[in-house]
Amino acid sequence: MAHRIAVIAGDGIGTEVMPEGIRALEAAAKRFDIDLEFTTFSFGSCDYYLEHGKMLPDDWFEQLKGFDALFYGAVGWPDKVPDHISLWGSLLQFRRRFDQYINLRPCKLMPGIKSPLAGREPGDIDFYVVRENTEGEYSSIGGKMYEGTEREIVLQETVMSRTGVDRVLKYAFDLAQTRPRKKLTSATKSNGISITMPYWDERVAEMAKSYPDIAVDKFHIDILTANFVLHPDWFDVVVGSNLFGDILSDLGPACTGTIGIAPSANINPEGHFPSLFEPVHGSAPDIAGKGIANPIGQVWSGAMMLEHLGYKAAGDAMVAAIEAVLGEGDSQVLTRDVGGQGTTESLGKAIAKRIAE
Secondary structure, three states, rough: OEEEEEEEEOOOHHHHHHHHHHHHHHHHHHOOOOEEEEOOOOOOOOHHHHHHHOOOOOOOOHHHHHOOEEEEEEEEEEEOOOOHHHOOOHHHHHHOOOOOEEEEEEEEOOOOOOOOOOOOOOOOOEEEEEEOOEOOOOOOOOOEEEOOOOOOOEEEEOOOHHHHHHHHHHHHHHHHHOOOOOOOEEOOOOOOOHHHHHHHHHHHHHHHHOOOOOOEEEEEHHHHHHHOOOOOOOOOOOEEHHHHHHHHHHHHHHHOOOOOOOOEEEOOOOOOOEEEEEEEEOOOOOOOOOOOOOOHHHHHHHHHHHOOOOHHHHHHHHHHHHHHHHOOOOOOOOOOHHOOOOOOOOOOHHHHHHHHH
């Protein structure tokens, strides 16, 4: 039975790295006998917005809900469409309507990549950030009063439900159980945020009772960010609210040397709706059209997609191919951001070739 994959390349370099992501997936599918069926959609881009006045068609939910996964490139082109319109009109719609309540971000120092943290080598940094993805600080509940006057008031509420908190914690604990170190770190700020964060801490403590084999610690978000830089080797699985997870899921990959190769997944773990897999790097309008964008984030996101669909060996092979090509350090293959002189295509082809071996 074919796995149906909706492909949305989006904007900027998304349209350039997407073909390499598909090339790598096709190589893995052939090697591991996986039936993948790709369907491309033009919506979810700023060009679509300029033509139609909206990022998505009215029936987008019906069009996409039957797919097994969404393979996404990048969204945004601020010179064409304001970011709050492009993001809220596409990616955040997918997250909420498809109940993709987990944002998963691997933070791994790869061969051939120099970490900005002195003395760090591959193997020193290898952890996941699990972010609550649908409520928390990004609730959109709030408003303004007395706008334009000296009495102007702006409010935005944080929303934490027991269902929302517990399900992200369960996912994080389950992930920690699959890891050799079996360790979970909770991001909190209960010494300053006096209602929601103590509640978060309570739910972590309660959930931990069901996972006696997992070592659990917690850090307030300010010192946690410092320890990401000072002691990245301390961490295995880190779980946080929407805001804290958002911050940490960019800081983590930055500690590995380049956020440009980082992947991410927006997951509906139960499979009631399709999950979405995308690189972190964004649309990068400044280099769009030059053929020099690094496709590793797209390829690595594809590896996460295969693992989500039940093909861990295939996903692992894709990541191993990325590591092998980076480790070889061929300047004619690698893109400029990782010290080479190659192109998007040259790097994508090299990875696909290694996957096929």
